[in-house]
Amino acid sequence: MSAVLAILRAGPLTTIQDEGRFGMLRHGISASGPMDRGAFEQAGRSGRGGIEMTRAGIEFRVASGQCQIGFAGGDFTITINGAPAQWLGMARLGAGDVVSITPGAWGNYGYLRFDTDLMAEAIMGSIATSSRARLGGVNGRPLQVGDVLELAEQGTATKSAAPAHTAEGPLRIVWGLHADLFEPLQRQKFLEASFDISSSMDRMGVRLNDSCCVFAGTNILSLASDAIVPGDVQILGDGTPIVLMRDHQPTGGYPRIATIITADLDRFAQLRPGTAIAFTPVTVEHAQDLLRSRR
Amino acid sequence: MSGLNPPTNPTPTLVPLGDSALLVRFGNSLTDAANGAAIGLARLLDSDPPAGALEIVPNLISVLVRFDPLQTSAQTIAGEVRLRLLGHESHRAETREWSIAVAFDGPDLSDVATAFGMTAEAFIAAHNRGSLRVLATGFAPGFVYCGLHPNELTLPRRPTVRPSVPPGSVLFAAGQTAITATEMPTGWHIIGHTDFANFDPTASPPTRLEPGDQVRFMVAP
Structure with missing residues (x-):
């Protein structure tokens, strides 16, 4: 057909x-x-x-x-x-x-x-x-x-690679490449605060509204540009958090405090502007177990 | 310039990046040694990839190993990377050399020269004196960082970003010369342009310059 x-x-x-x-x-x-x-x-x-x-x-x-x-x-x-x-x-x-x-x-x-x-x-x-x-x-x-x-006349079947949607609840993160550059108190506030999905979203990234001002005044300068992965939570120079998505730039120089785990990234992508979100940390091992248990 | 072998120093830090990648970093700032070590390790891993590794990516001061979390784990990949760092033979891949002709006619050329107290001619001569290493490809398709220039030829980025510069723009900042291969925004100084096209989406591989290659810039005839 x-x-x-x-x-x-x-x-x-x-x-x-x-x-x-x-x-x-x-x-x-x-x-x-x-x-x-x-x-x-x-x-x-x-x-x-x-x-x-x-x-x-x-x-x-x-x-x-x-x-x-x-x-x-x-x-x-x-x-x-x-x-x-x-x-x-x-x-x-x-x-x-x-x-x-x-x-x-x-x-x-x-x-x-x-x-x-x-x-x-x-x-x-x-x-x-x-x-x-x-x-x-x-x-x-x-x-x-x-x-x-x-x-086409024919179909090429693709094999399953994606995790199914996860349950409700806070978005699970693993600490990011530059987590240690943030003060411990700021990391704590990052977990306790609520953020809103902003209307500024596309395939490259989703900006978050930081109404609790967790990152206001954050000033981490001159990082060597390094690898980015989808789900990275990057903090811009003006304190705006952005979650980098599928069309992310391959490398970047802004600090990244966390990475949303693979099992929760699909769910995050579907959240509409105005939705309140929170983050909770898990270990890398736990994040990987979640992917394996889905098979 | 030091060689591209992973030296015993700098000591790498191995950090998971999410749940499906491991980053092997050779320091926190861009140095010749950190870059050389990253390129050397990427070559080692290219020639002998750990089981379950999906992609090896050399960056300025690190190597990203993207892996299949259903086949392996960050810990296992980290162990494999350490074994290769310890057991590495004098792994020396061929170094390719390129000459790239540049028309030094960028809008920031005279400002850059003035910042060094030089005439434009003297800056161009100083810029082209040594050969540079391709440090990494990143940020955008085929965008290459070349360096490092000596300290006396190092300048920060511009305070403002130009929203769009054309492919082939030759950029200068932070001890490096970069070449754009696509239209993109930049906060670097534009010192010239080149006809050298580093990105062709229909070619395989799609970029020509590889990290570790040596580049000599020349004044376009």
């Missing part, structure tokens, strides 16, 4: 993603890939790649052919030819069918996947769109109205 999809509406940060462009950090390129890896897998694994949509949603028409779609991630409202369908789920589509997805009660990112491969030019082995490096997807840019996407 194969199909051609015509994009009728797309939010400003709707991108094509696959598992990620790994192995390129030494060339100055971070891996990208889904903001919510678990939801990306939940949407389907029989065809390579998929569409990551933001709260603005997406609308498309099957211009020709037929395909099966799977959809997951957060809560969205989906209609097929105007008839509501249940989110998370799957559907079989034929030529002329129109799918419209609009925001629901929670979440920032939703995923659409297909029974066959999404056709896009692989750059360095991946079709994932990097908003930072402007690579992958459709000419390195987000999807826009008028784009036409083709699905």
Whole structure:
């Protein structure tokens, strides 16, 4: 089966993603890939790649052919030819069918996947769109109205790599590369304080509102630029905390107090602006056990 | 310049970065010895990667080892890294040499020269005198840090950031010369530009310069 999809509406940060462009950090390129890896897998694994949509949603028409779609991630409202369908789920589509997805009660990112491969030019082995490096997807840019996407005849099944969503509660962190540069009292306040997700968020990072002023006046200067990993909690020169996400810069010179563990990063990515969050420390061993116990 | 072998000093610190990576750091600040040790260890690990390692990344003063937490652990990787540091033979990879032609016409060139009490011509001559090591690739695709210049040729960054400079910009700050390969913001001084393109997303590998390579800058004819 194969199909051609015509994009009728797309939010400003709707991108094509696959598992990620790994192995390129030494060339100055971070891996990208889904903001919510678990939801990306939940949407389907029989065809390579998929569409990551933001709260603005997406609308498309099957211009020709037929395909099966799977959809997951957060809560969205989906209609097929105007008839509501249940989110998370799957559907079989034929030529002329129109799918419209609009925001629901929670979440920032939703995923659409297909029974066959999404056709896009692989750059360095991946079709994932990097908003930072402007690579992958459709000419390195987000999807826009008028784009036409083709699905292949065949699907390349992908294997599971992502952890499932975690429970509620504080976001679990391991102490970061520069935790020892923060005063013990400040580290304590970091754990006791509540932060808010700000509206300044994208695939590169999520700024937090520090209304308890944990990091106001923090002044840690001249660090040698060093490796960044997704989930790093970086404190800017003006005291703003930023959680670095999938399109993070590969290296950076701002101090990082903590790293959100892999098992909690998908959940963090789905938190909307205004959500209050808190952090709790775990050991690296515990964080790894959580990943293993999920298999 | 010291060699690229991991020396017995500086002593590395091994720190987990999240739950799926280990960072091996050779100090807290950029020195020739720390950089040489990082490049040397990255080469050792490239030639003999620990089981479960997914990616080895040389940085300015550290090596990132990204691993599969389902196959191995930070502790196991740390043990493997220590074994390689202890048991290393005189592992000396080939050092490649590059000549890079630069048009020294950047908007900050005269300010930089003035800061050293030099004419532009004298600064260019001093800048090009020695060969520099490619210290690391980072920050952006194909962005390379080259250094280190001697102390008397060291200047802090500019107080303000330019929102966008084109690929091929030759930047100068903090004892280093850097070359941009993509359009990017920078707080470094722009001293010139080069036609040398270090990033081609369709090439394999996508960048040309590797950490440890020697670079000699020349005035473009």
